Amino acid sequence: MVRNIRVRSLDFVFAIHRLVGIHEFRKDVKKVGAEPSIEIENLIEELSTSVSMRVFEDLKLLYRKYFLDGMITTIAIKNPDKEPMEIVEIIKAVGAEGFYDAYIKEYVRPRGTSEQAIKARIDELIENNTSQIIMTYSQLKKFKAEASDIFYKCVETLTQFVDAYKKIEDRVNAIYDREIIDFIKTIDDESKFRSSYLMIQFEGETHSLSEIDVCMTVLGEYVLMYKISEDHMSMKMILGFAMQNITSEKEETIEQEVFKCLGDPTKLAMIKMASKEPVCAKDYADRLSLSKATISHHVGMLVGLRLLTLNIQNGKKMYYATNIELLKRLFDNFVGDLES
Structure with a gap:
């Protein structure tokens, strides 16, 4: 079953993302x-x-140094x-003493x-992701010592x-009300929705969700x-409204970008690697001698174009797998256009 859930505060969270990382966002898009x-x-x-320089700098600190965006x-x-x-009141109710926990x-x-369990989980998250989304264990120890001060800074900021945010909130909600109409139609066709947006598998399967x-x-x-449940039976999917422009049925709209990727030696090597077996x-990094920043750049594009899908192995470790079916469809369509 697929259903739409309205989370009004999500746009508040992503407003901070966009504000403190506006240049990175434009590059990623x-x-x-x-x-x-x-x-x-x-x-x-x-x-x-509408945001003072002090609040802006404090938001950057909370998001980029302490990675509190994930918690929020x-x-x-x-x-x-x-x-x-x-x-904010829910965070405030946690209190300074309970903030770290x-x-x-x-x-x-x-x-x-x-x-040991905390360190193992942090190492797992860092290894599983192409960009840092959480503090390292050593950073976490410093965070624990400073948690009380960070708590007050977080609540105040x-x-x-x-x-x-209140100055733009009504217009954000109006855009949501406008865009959700098409999304509801997409969600109603569950098979189409899963094939378009569910770029994640568990041991190679998706039916458990x-x-x-x-x-x-x-x-x-x-x-x-x-955000997947421990038993892999349910999932929360956070989906940007403009993703439908990328995952449209009209795959010819991404054809040019896909062929650009295939013409890039590094991206082509990554696609070939992930076609043989799941790759983390x-x-x-090890086989292609690439930095995490470079991997993040290439993987971001390949996943965005659906050339790579996410594959969870052993219940926790994330790998990438080549979307061979998509490539076949694109090439079949391309050859068909040439022959028509």
């Missing part, structure tokens, strides 16, 4: 041959003029009916309570940001994130 929405860009520009996103998804300020529970989610809650975001235009980020 270009990777998949797309363009940011002018309408959304104007909203972010307006938001930037998790809290938002677990409380879909809450407004932005209510999310809440971060471990809500975001790190180790398989156990020992320091987010509270001030809520006031700035019986429940998928789709949380559409306006300000995270090209976001595609999965570390495999790419």
